[in-house]
Amino acid sequence: MSKASHTTSKSLLTAEHLTWCTDGNVILDDINLAVNHQSFTGILGPNGAGKSSLLRCLYRFVKPEQGVVRFDNQDIWQLHANDYAKHVAVVLQEAPSHFNLTVYDVVALGLIPHKGLFSTANKSDEEKIAQAITQVGLTHKVQQSFEHLSGGEKQRALIARAIVQSPKLLLMDEPTSHLDVRYQIQIMELVKSLGITVIASFHDLNLASAMCDNLMVLNQGKLVVQGTPQEVITAKMLSDVFGVCAHVEQHPQHNVPHISYYYGYKQDDTHSGDEHA
Amino acid sequence: MPNHAITPHSRITAAQSEKVAKTQLNYLSITLVTTFICLLSFFCALSYGAADISFSDVWQSFFPEQTKETGFIDRIIWELRMPRAILAFLAGCGLAISGLILQTVTRNPLADPYLFGISSGASLGVVMLITFTGGMFTGLAPIAAFIGSLLAMVMLMLIAGRRQSQQVESMLLAGVALSFLFSSITNLLLYHTDPQAVTAVLFWTLGSFSRAQWENLLFPTIVISVCITIMLAYRRQLNAMLLGDESATTLGINVNRFRLIMLLLSSLITATLVSMCGGIGFVGLMIPHIVRFFISQGSMYGILLTALVGGIFMLWVDILSRTVLENQELPVGVITAATGSLFFLTLLYFRKNRPN
Numbered sequence: 361m362s363k364a365s366h367t368t369s370k371s372l373l374t375a376e377h378l379t380w381c382t383d384g385n386v387i388l389d390d391i392n393l394a395v396n397h398q399s400f401t402g403i404l405g406p407n408g409a410g411k412s413s414l415l416r417c418l419y420r421f422v423k424p425e426q427g428v429v430r431f432d433n434q435d436i437w438q439l440h441a442n443d444y445a446k447h448v449a450v451v452l453q454e455a456p457s458h459f460n461l462t463v464y465d466v467v468a469l470g471l472i473p474h475k476g477l478f479s480t481a482n483k484s485d486e487e488k489i490a491q492a493i494t495q496v497g498l499t500h501k502v503q504q505s506f507e508h509l510s511g512g513e514k515q516r517a518l519i520a521r522a523i524v525q526s527p528k529l530l531l532m533d534e535p536t537s538h539l540d541v542r543y544q545i546q547i548m549e550l551v552k553s554l555g556i557t558v559i560a561s562f563h564d565l566n567l568a569s570a571m572c573d574n575l576m577v578l579n580q581g582k583l584v585v586q587g588t589p590q591e592v593i594t595a596k597m598l599s600d601v602f603g604v605c606a607h608v609e610q611h612p613q614h615n616v617p618h619i620s621y622y623y624g625y626k627q628d629d630t631h632s633g634d635e636h637a
Numbered sequence: 638m639p640n641h642a643i644t645p646h647s648r649i650t651a652a653q654s655e656k657v658a659k660t661q662l663n664y665l666s667i668t669l670v671t672t673f674i675c676l677l678s679f680f681c682a683l684s685y686g687a688a689d690i691s692f693s694d695v696w697q698s699f700f701p702e703q704t705k706e707t708g709f710i711d712r713i714i715w716e717l718r719m720p721r722a723i724l725a726f727l728a729g730c731g732l733a734i735s736g737l738i739l740q741t742v743t744r745n746p747l748a749d750p751y752l753f754g755i756s757s758g759a760s761l762g763v764v765m766l767i768t769f770t771g772g773m774f775t776g777l778a779p780i781a782a783f784i785g786s787l788l789a790m791v792m793l794m795l796i797a798g799r800r801q802s803q804q805v806e807s808m809l810l811a812g813v814a815l816s817f818l819f820s821s822i823t824n825l826l827l828y829h830t831d832p833q834a835v836t837a838v839l840f841w842t843l844g845s846f847s848r849a850q851w852e853n854l855l856f857p858t859i860v861i862s863v864c865i866t867i868m869l870a871y872r873r874q875l876n877a878m879l880l881g882d883e884s885a886t887t888l889g890i891n892v893n894r895f896r897l898i899m900l901l902l903s904s905l906i907t908a909t910l911v912s913m914c915g916g917i918g919f920v921g922l923m924i925p926h927i928v929r930f931f932i933s934q935g936s937m938y939g940i941l942l943t944a945l946v947g948g949i950f951m952l953w954v955d956i957l958s959r960t961v962l963e964n965q966e967l968p969v970g971v972i973t974a975a976t977g978s979l980f981f982l983t984l985l986y987f988r989k990n991r992p993n
Contacts, residue, residue: 402802419886419887420887440889445888445889446889450883450884452884459740459746459879459934460930461935462933464933465936466880468935469876469888470872470888472874472877473872474887475873477871480993502656613904
């Protein structure tokens, strides 16, 4: 079970007693967490557990009722929005439709926190944008409409935008849902290769286990477990939080926990062994 | 696990910047061509009309010392047609960028000052001024129009702004409802006004540039150039709004304040133009769509071209309105509404039938 994390100077981002309610419903309940420099943190939890809400509090979109979020030991609500955006980039799933923005335009949006009103992009900005687009492998699509990209390409373009923002911390809300397996792996490896601190929410527990240094499990607005994948991904946690029966073993390649789910189990619990897949 | 799809190559980066530079050049040439068409349209606007004036006469009127003919043609050009053409151009520019602002900050490609009730709010302001002062149009008309459009905007924000996440959808519905509400109040007021004023007001609500005079042009020119300048300054923020409120927030933008400022600009433009030329609908809807079809809305040229194309379109609408009927002027709003609604329907049809 979670213990209140202590604010240490080596943490890049911390949250203390974070509580957020809407319309009388407690969405986040007294959450304490600390995220270290250069770490990759995954946020897990069933639907409605508060993953997106927690991220929203962290990226300064909603102000929590209680508690404080600190970035580099500074309360994020004391910082100017623009200053926070210079250090923290966010990749969400929202995408524009019916508007003809090119991939280049979308990626160039990453300059916003760093640019004055009338300033035009200079040579080094152009290079930064070109570099980011190359890094995500979208060079051949640079002048295409963002709207006409596939889901994986859109996500890569948004990551390129985040790269241009040159953040210390990258927050991602379910970056890989709706993507093919190949793109899931591709995007995660791309993000890992950036060498910055990442916090991302996940639907796919095996992907999270393979990618993250640290996992946090939310359930009904509470942070119930956190730790390394080995500590967090257990058959007991899967049954307590997600309500599924599963067998946890070691992944043959990288030795992190790997989950096999059991199907067709009913309320009676004999050692449910009837797998279909 | 090796990943072959994402491998950086510096030579690709070079090819890419070449591509970007080429696009910039393309945009520049499109803008230059459009500017040329714009000048040509001005010439046509000065030449066509009830009294036919040849291109060479128009050209010569720019160099007064060479004209040995009567001053009559010069007077038609400089006192009647020139201010009128400039007003038409300004109206086109203003309505097009006003529509562009609305479409961008509400992320609704079908947004238009007309559709959002801002035009009818402005009309109501002016009609109230006329009925209550009992007089003709006074210098107060733009202020009354602005108050009316602000009223519309405030009501829109109050109804739609309660829940941040639903703003976009409910705003459109609220706008349409407000538009009907304001129109009905306007009609009620007109019903109790004396018939002569009604005719004047009716003609004005249908849209016309006939009240164009040199001394009236300064105010809309200032309003529209200031607004375009502000839009150019905030063009990145405007683009960011297209990605959604949350994404824009994470780029350091105070979304609600930014949207409010942009909506105020949009209503200021609309009010200024409504008070001068009456209700001209659908320009704000059409022009940004047409421009967006050719170039990315994200570039600086996107805003400039939207303004230019809007101006050109309106110049030709005005030419049509003066020449279609013999000795009679067709209200401008009738022409824009006819073309606009056809455009709107075509848009809906193709959007519906577009794969994916």
